[in-house]
Amino acid sequence: MVASQVCRQCGTASPRPDATICRRCGLPYGAAPRADAALAACPVCYRDTDDDGLLESRAMPGRRHDLQEHIAEHERFPVGDDELLETLRRGDRLQVGRWLAPFDVVRRYLVTGALDGGRRRSLQHDAIVTAMAQLSRWGTSVPVVGDQPEWVEARAALADLMERYHRRRV
């Protein structure tokens, strides 16, 4: 892919080879993002691009490339076992043990939680466990606090999935 045909601001590739300006941003391909623009993020690893709209290559350290090239690199550098997640997908939900939780929320937790650690990780974890238990039993508005056995089991199911998701990365 030609780097200059990917918008550095929104990360979108040009729909036509002869286009020179991103239709979403009105920015010429290859130009640095505007200073006040929100940076594009990778849908695979959730990393933001840097201020110049590029990311450092993992295959070739020192080289900087656009978001589409970065996404393509995940073929060689997967963040986890996404084939496993696809086998557990139920529409926009993900099967975690005997529960269902929002697919996107859980995947983001599995990817970023492994890096974040600490308090932010445990907050994400609690939110997902709460969602899992609530969705399966009461709908979305009743708090689950007090239902200890189910809470403990849901936590274990999520921790188990985290472990399986990252198992293949050696």
Ligand SMILES: [Zn+2]
């Ligand atoms: Zn754009």
Ligand SMILES: [Zn+2]
């Ligand atoms: Zn990425």
